Amino acid sequence: MTFTGFTDSGTDYSRKDDRGTERTARRERAVAAAVAQGLVGPDVPIIGLLDVAGIRAGAEALRAAFAAVTDAPVLHAFAVKAAPLVPVLRLLHEAGIGAEVASPGELALARAAGVHAAHTVLDSPAKTPAELREALALGIAVNADNPQELARIDALVSSAPTRSPLGLRVNAQIGGGSIEALSTATATSKFGVALRDEGARQWVIDAYLARPWLTRLHTHSGSQGVPLELMAQGVRAVYELAEEINEAVGRQQIDTIDIGGGLPVNFASDADDPTHEAYARVLKEQVPGLLDGRYGLVTEFGRSLLAKHGTVLARVEYAKSSGGRPIAVTHAGVQVATRTVYAPAAWPLRIAAFDAKGLPKSGGELAQDVAGPACFAGDLLAENRTLPPLAQGDYVAVLDTGAYYFAHHYAYNSLARPAVHGFAEGADGSVGFATVRRSQTLEEIVAEAGGGAERDALGRL
Ligand SMILES: Cc1ncc(COP(=O)(O)O)c(C=O)c1O
Numbered sequence: 001m002t003f004t005g006f007t008d009s010g011t012d013y014s015r016k017d018d019r020g021t022e023r024t025a026r027r028e029r030a031v032a033a034a035v036a037q038g039l040v041g042p043d044v045p046i047i048g049l050l051d052v053a054g055i056r057a058g059a060e061a062l063r064a065a066f067a068a069v070t071d072a073p074v075l076h077a078f079a080v081k082a083a084p085l086v087p088v089l090r091l092l093h094e095a096g097i098g099a100e101v102a103s104p105g106e107l108a109l110a111r112a113a114g115v116h117a118a119h120t121v122l123d124s125p126a127k128t129p130a131e132l133r134e135a136l137a138l139g140i141a142v143n144a145d146n147p148q149e150l151a152r153i154d155a156l157v158s159s160a161p162t163r164s165p166l167g168l169r170v171n172a173q174i175g176g177g178s179i180e181a182l183s184t185a186t187a188t189s190k191f192g193v194a195l196r197d198e199g200a201r202q203w204v205i206d207a208y209l210a211r212p213w214l215t216r217l218h219t220h221s222g223s224q225g226v227p228l229e230l231m232a233q234g235v236r237a238v239y240e241l242a243e244e245i246n247e248a249v250g251r252q253q254i255d256t257i258d259i260g261g262g263l264p265v266n267f268a269s270d271a272d273d274p275t276h277e278a279y280a281r282v283l284k285e286q287v288p289g290l291l292d293g294r295y296g297l298v299t300e301f302g303r304s305l306l307a308k309h310g311t312v313l314a315r316v317e318y319a320k321s322s323g324g325r326p327i328a329v330t331h332a333g334v335q336v337a338t339r340t341v342y343a344p345a346a347w348p349l350r351i352a353a354f355d356a357k358g359l360p361k362s363g364g365e366l367a368q369d370v371a372g373p374a375c376f377a378g379d380l381l382a383e384n385r386t387l388p389p390l391a392q393g394d395y396v397a398v399l400d401t402g403a404y405y406f407a408h409h410y411a412y413n414s415l416a417r418p419a420v421h422g423f424a425e426g427a428d429g430s431v432g433f434a435t436v437r438r439s440q441t442l443e444e445i446v447a448e449a450g451g452g453a454e455r456d457a458l459g460r461l
Contacts, residue, residue: 333372
């Protein structure tokens with residue numbers, strides 16, 4: 001596979017890894033410790049690892065980045081879809097980060113993690129009346145996606161008092177990024193009120209004029225693949241709309257602007273690039289009025305907070321060759337890296353090679369396929385990738401997988417959801433682990449597949 005379709009053309013993905021960074025060193029010590037401590041091995045051939053120090057530092061850097069550009073209150077609401085794991089949400093909560101949720105399940109996870117209602121934002125495009133009622137009863141912020149949803153909220157607001165800050169999601173229709181499936185600000189995107197459609201802008205202004213309780217405005221222009229300048233353009237569009245609405249109302253009715261998430265992640269090296277700090281600076285330059293203290297802010301970053309802190313570590317079960325192509329058959333494939341397997345040009349991942357003791361392999365570069373365990377030919381994490389020769393019993397570390405990869409397990413071949421462990425180093429340099437999520441058991445797989453009370457259901461029809 002070549003990576004010419006990927007954003008940073010010219011990057012050499014065959015390079016083993018960027019050495020020398022703290023992140024790289026911590027990860028390598030964690031891999032060796034996971035093997036030495038038996039967390040991964042012949043009987044547990046795949047695990048996820050999360051770098052707790054990295055997550056804490058990332059949360060702190062995000063808060064500092066926005067504190068440096070505005071004195072207004074800022075709620076950073078982590079997009080739960082990126083890592084729907086309660087201990088991760090709890091760690092972020094303890095670091096002062098709230099939760100953006102987009103389903104009843106994600107709301108339940110945020111609540112289980114102890115995230116306060118006042119630090120929670122509900123954003124999904126298909127909220128049912130029951131979901132809206134629960135959100136308003138809890139007092140969590142809600143962004144209405146469309147006029148019909150706003151009508152449902154009207155009915156709820158008039159029937160019971162609520163503390164929920166309420167807003168409307170708009171689509172500034174500024175265009176897409178390099179990954180179409182993640183571009184939410186295209187002309188025909190399914191999200192929000194399409195601002196440039198005929199009559200839409202006036203409809204939005206009238207909606208606020210008629211609803212003094214509508215105090216927020218929301219946009220999220222897209223995720224991975226949307227460049228910073230385009231993101232800032234979307235934010236500028238909603239800021240200008242907020243100014244226009246407040247002017248029409250004659251007071252500052254909109255007091256908070258939710259700018260969404262979407263900061264792209266660098267999947268080509270261990271560097272954070274772009275940083276939240278760089279984005280905050282771009283916003284300061286391009287939308288200074290947003291940051292002059294009159295508006296509170298909400299952000300909804302997901303991928304940029306977690307991606308670089310996660311690693312999938314999988315054992316090489318067999319090393320073989322086919323048609324002259326060396327192939328490492330590993331336990332990491334479509335079940336954990338669904339997007340990468342089905343859309344490899346959009347979602348290339350770096351892979352680092354480790355030996356059977358969990359030590360980095362070097363030298364002897366060889367072009368090889370890194371395959372997953374699923375029963376279809378396309379289950380490849382990397383095709384023709386240059387890596388040190390992989391042997392049976394070695395490990396592959398699939399890098400930058402902390403966001404979205406642990407989240408969206410794909411049950412092809414009934415492959416078990418792997419365990420996820422957080423790691424941190426003690427004062428003596430030893431690596432300690434804590435289980436974030438157990439691996440799925442065979443009993444759970446059978447039960448979830450109707451193997452319990454439902455077993456004879458069809459025969460009874
Ligand atoms: C409304 C909303 N906010 C935030 C996010 C998080 O985006 P990212 O993980 O790219 O920061 C998403 C992603 O789909 C989203 O739809």
